[in-house]
Amino acid sequence: MRGVLDQVHAAVEPMIGAGRVADYIPALSTVDPKRFGMAVATVDGETFGVGDYRQPFSVQSLAKVFAFALTLAVDGDRVWGRLGREASTQPFNSLVQLEQDLGIPRNPFLNAGALVTTDRLLTLTGDAAGALRTFLSTESGNTSVDTDLEVASSELAHVHRNAALAHLVASYGNLDNAVADVLDHYVRQCAIAMSCEDLAAAALFLARGGTGADGAALLDREATKRLNATMLVCGMYGGAGEFAYRVGLPAKSGVGGGIIAVVPNRCVVCVWSPGLDACGNSVAGVAALEAFTSITGWSVF
Ligand code: DON
Secondary structure (H helix, E strand, C coil), X not given: CHHHHHHHHHHHHHHCCCCECCCCCHHHCCCCCCCCEEEEEECCCCEEEEECCCCCEECCCHHHHHHHHHHHHHHHHHHHHCCCCCCCCCXXXXXXXXXXXXXXXXXXCCHHHHHHHHHHHHHHHCCHHHHHHHHHHHXXXXXXXXXXXXXXXXXXXXXXXXXXXXXXXXXXXXXXXXXHHHHHHHHHHHCEEECHHHHHHHCHHHCCCCECCCCCECCCHHHHHHHHHHHHHHCCHHHHHHHHHHCCCCEEXXXXXXXXXXXXXXXXXXXXXXXXXXXCCEHHHHHHHHHHHHHHCCCCC
């Protein structure tokens, strides 16, 4: 596996730095676009990495997978009363999409969908951001996983679009908690900083049929299948079709430049490089996952 990762790194070298670093959250704009890291955590408990795989970065929308898993674990199929599971045709922060969908966010990985998830997690736990932090620490085995407060306050100072989405969701009666509280917890989830190594370990339950780090079921097999399927269809936003074609794995991206991809029953791969394409997906990250699945033959297809 070390050799595979070295091959992938060499293959994507010319693409590292391509794309645009997210700047609508000012604290993210200062990240060096030349960073690249990739880690593989296997279901047998091994971890491999290359490049900056131990460097923490802002998880951003990667948080949406874990938060959604926490609500799915409690609510089961009832989650679908407040959310859809169809691919989106508009950007991840689109108000138009939400209005067309009458306040039922089209999927859990759009910002509006994640606001609904955060709202539910807040009702269930009283501390959605804290519950997510605890979950990520436990599953990664890294007790120092935490929110980067500078990133959180930078996003909160520019939260207008998410505030508009949250208010629009609330206007359709699909939010139980106060908009300000939901936004605060949502932003603190997105601003959690973690490395590729820790994220791959934390997401390993998705490759293990729902079994967590301590061997207990976080999700049952059926729910895990459905979460992976939802990632395949919706996790890369407008780039989901192209990503399925090139990579062929369930995955989720974040504007920090991270992508988590699941190879069921084998491993989880996490890759990080901050330059983004027009859909908000890491350019070098997608290329690295394409090289990884081409070299290994590991895909769901
Ligand atoms: O709410 C936002 O816009 C960011 N905190 C997260 C967006 C994101 O990561 C979308 N993924 N590519």
